[in-house]
Amino acid sequence: MDHKIIVITGGTTGIGFACAAYLSNLDYQVVITGRSKENLEKAITKLGNNSVGVLSDTSSLTDIDDLVQKVKNQFGKIDGVFINAGIFKASSFENTTEAIFDETMNINFKGAFFTIQKFIPILKNPSSIVLNTSIVVFKAFANSSIYTASKAALESLSKVLNIELAEKGIRVNIVSPGVTETPIQKKSGMSDETIDNLLEHFSKTSPIGRIVQPTDIAPIVAFLLSDGSQVLRNEKIIVDGGTTL
Numbered sequence: 001m002d003h004k005i006i007v008i009t010g011g012t013t014g015i016g017f018a019c020a021a022y023l024s025n026l027d028y029q030v031v032i033t034g035r036s037k038e039n040l041e042k043a044i045t046k047l048g049n050n051s052v053g054v055l056s057d058t059s060s061l062t063d064i065d066d067l068v069q070k071v072k073n074q075f076g077k078i079d080g081v082f083i084n085a086g087i088f089k090a091s092s093f094e095n096t097t098e099a100i101f102d103e104t105m106n107i108n109f110k111g112a113f114f115t116i117q118k119f120i121p122i123l124k125n126p127s128s129i130v131l132n133t134s135i136v137v138f139k140a141f142a143n144s145s146i147y148t149a150s151k152a153a154l155e156s157l158s159k160v161l162n163i164e165l166a167e168k169g170i171r172v173n174i175v176s177p178g179v180t181e182t183p184i185q186k187k188s189g190m191s192d193e194t195i196d197n198l199l200e201h202f203s204k205t206s207p208i209g210r211i212v213q214p215t216d217i218a219p220i221v222a223f224l225l226s227d228g229s230q231v232l233r234n235e236k237i238i239v240d241g242g243t244t245l
């Protein structure tokens with residue numbers, strides 16, 4: 001049987017890794033990216049035979065070109081891309097520096113934009129692109145202005161892509177996670193106490209009574225990447241345990 005081939009940007013930890021593990025268990029071939037060699041090697045060891053790792057910084061167009069070339073050389077055409085690589089730096093609007101602005105937009109939006117653009121020639125007809133955005137697009141959180149703008153930009157792109165890429169059989173849909181327990185919080189600059197309070201708040205106020213885990217997101221992403229979602233366009237699935245109801 002032919003394996004379906006999916007590229008996951010930022011597949012070494014958190015949501016991306018959980019999706020890679022879920023898909024490789026379903027016999028997909030997954031290609032994951034990340035910047036940390038150590039994390040990439042750890043992830044590939046855990047994922048096993050159905051996985052390939054490529055060190056690639058999504059904010060670098062040269063790295064994206066190299067990634068596409070490597071994937072093309074090894075697999076030819078692919079079935080989908082999960083645009084997942086992303087960062088969050090907690091900062092009030094007034095304290096957001098140009099460096100935080102550029103880093104966030106370059107990874108979360110520019111990287112996503114050009115990754116999609118450069119993968120188009122090797123996407124099959126039909127194929128699926130899934131964008132990882134966030135509930136911040138419709139529910140305001142303090143200290144997340146540039147992160148929120150980067151995710152809103154990504155969501156707005158989805159509509160246009162669904163029109164422009166329709167004739168190539170490429171569909172674009174969105175997964176919008178709520179606060180999910182991953183390494184992103186520790187990398188955000190928030191103190192351990194703030195993170196604990198945040199996770200406790202979302203556990204207590206959620207209808208599911210606990211924080212969302214990356215493994216909760218994986219089956220949703222797998223569905224959007226699968227043939228079962230072939231007629232969906234610009235659909236957004238909110239995976240937040242009901243916290244924004």
Ligand SMILES: NC(=O)c1ccc[n+]([C@@H]2O[C@H](COP(=O)([O-])OP(=O)(O)OC[C@H]3O[C@@H](n4cnc5c(N)ncnc54)[C@H](OP(=O)(O)O)[C@@H]3O)[C@@H](O)[C@H]2O)c1
Binds near residue numbers: 035037135187
């Ligand atoms: N956790 C949440 O509460 C939450 C909620 C909504 C949406 N999201 C979104 O989910 C996505 C994944 O985040 P996560 O929560 O799973 O956090 P995470 O564990 O920190 O995962 C981020 C992944 O992206 C990679 N990455 C970061 N910058 C990169 C770059 N420049 N080039 C390539 N890879 C890069 C990381 O690897 P390296 O560090 O090695 O580069 C890692 O594999 C992000 O887009 C985030 O915005 C998260």
